[in-house]
Amino acid sequence: MGDILTVHNLNKSFGSKHVLHDVDFTVGEGRIVGLIGPNGAGKSTIMKTILGLINYESGEIQVAGQTVTPSSHEALANVGALIEYPGLYPYLTGWDHLDLFANGDHQLIHIQRIISKLNMDDFIKRLARGYSVGMKQKLGVAMALVNEPSLVILDEPMNGLDPQSIKDLRDLIIEESQKGTSFLISSHILSELEKLAQDVLIIDKGKIVSATTMHQLLVSQGRNTIFLQTSDDPKARDLLKAASFELDDGPQVRIIDRADDTLASALKTLINAGLDVNDMQREEGSLESSLLDLLAKDRVAD
Ligand SMILES: Nc1ncnc2c1ncn2[C@@H]1O[C@H](COP(=O)(O)OP(=O)(O)OP(=O)(O)O)[C@@H](O)[C@H]1O
Numbered sequence: 001m002g003d004i005l006t007v008h009n010l011n012k013s014f015g016s017k018h019v020l021h022d023v024d025f026t027v028g029e030g031r032i033v034g035l036i037g038p039n040g041a042g043k044s045t046i047m048k049t050i051l052g053l054i055n056y057e058s059g060e061i062q063v064a065g066q067t068v069t070p071s072s073h074e075a076l077a078n079v080g081a082l083i084e085y086p087g088l089y090p091y092l093t094g095w096d097h098l099d100l101f102a103n104g105d106h107q108l109i110h111i112q113r114i115i116s117k118l119n120m121d122d123f124i125k126r127l128a129r130g131y132s133v134g135m136k137q138k139l140g141v142a143m144a145l146v147n148e149p150s151l152v153i154l155d156e157p158m159n160g161l162d163p164q165s166i167k168d169l170r171d172l173i174i175e176e177s178q179k180g181t182s183f184l185i186s187s188h189i190l191s192e193l194e195k196l197a198q199d200v201l202i203i204d205k206g207k208i209v210s211a212t213t214m215h216q217l218l219v220s221q222g223r224n225t226i227f228l229q230t231s232d233d234p235k236a237r238d239l240l241k242a243a244s245f246e247l248d249d250g251p252q253v254r255i256i257d258r259a260d261d262t263l264a265s266a267l268k269t270l271i272n273a274g275l276d277v278n279d280m281q282r283e284e285g286s287l288e289s290s291l292l293d294l295l296a297k298d299r300v301a302d
Pocket residue numbers: 014017019037038039040041042043044045046
């Protein structure tokens with residue numbers, strides 16, 4: 001399958017502030033791509049630029065092979081988006097909004113499916129002025145999906161949603177992607193993105209510092225650790241460091257697990273030195289720890 005979105009060497013400044021530096025990535029057809037990075041990294045700016053909402057100095061954006069700029073955005077007819085807060089009309093119902101956004105060709109059955117998947121039946125016929133933050137957010141997502149677009153761009157879609165609604169949204173996004181829709185999603189809820197995104201773009205200070213699959217990111221960052229409780233932890237740490245094991249900071253004995261034989265050889269090192277190992281736990285790495293590692297490395301490289 002090909003790419004639905006190509007962003008090539010994108011540069012963007014606000015006045016003298018250069019906020020996107022040669023941003024380069026693709027989104028494959030039917031893929032769910034997570035865009036993550038600290039506050040102010042440039043996530044919303046990338047999304048707005050792709051959507052032709054703001055201009056850019058140099059680079060190229062193509063959706064389904066067609067170039068997008070603020071003055072040329074025919075390609076965006078097939079793109080759905082929710083950026084920041086959805087703009088709603090207070091005196092229209094949720095249903096009116098979906099009806100207004102629908103381009104006419106798609107089926108009622110698709111709209112009803114989205115409403116029911118996002119559990120919006122109870123409030124969809126009520127005026128939007130009375131909606132809670134979460135209800136508005138759900139309606140915003142539904143509006144982005146209503147025309148069955150090929151590419152959906154969602155900026156922090158989980159904002160304001162309760163755990164059940166987050167799961168409902170996740171299930172819907174996965175179903176739509178299985179039907180061929182691609183997603184570019186930014187989120188601060190990393191544990192959620194971990195369950196959802198197949199590919200990950202990590203951005204820091206306007207630069208993509210990593211573009212990889214979620215699986216590869218978690219494995220390559222090697223954040224799986226082995227936690228040992230020994231009869232003498234300070235001595236155990238000294239012995240393991242001397243034997244070139246990588247340890248987490250802090251007083252505990254937590255070894256970064258990078259090889260198949262890490263546990264066996266660490267145990268041998270400690271037992272041969274006369275220490276007892278009283279307990280052992282394997283701890284799996286998370287997107288959060290991988291991300292923090294990557295950003296820390298990026299800072300050191302500066
Ligand atoms: N309209 C604007 N005028 C001037 N500077 C802007 C404007 N919009 C964004 N910026 C700056 O561009 C940089 C990137 O902002 P952006 O909103 O894209 O970051 P973000 O990664 O989405 O952050 P957050 O996670 O906090 O939403 C920031 O330094 C921000 O201050």
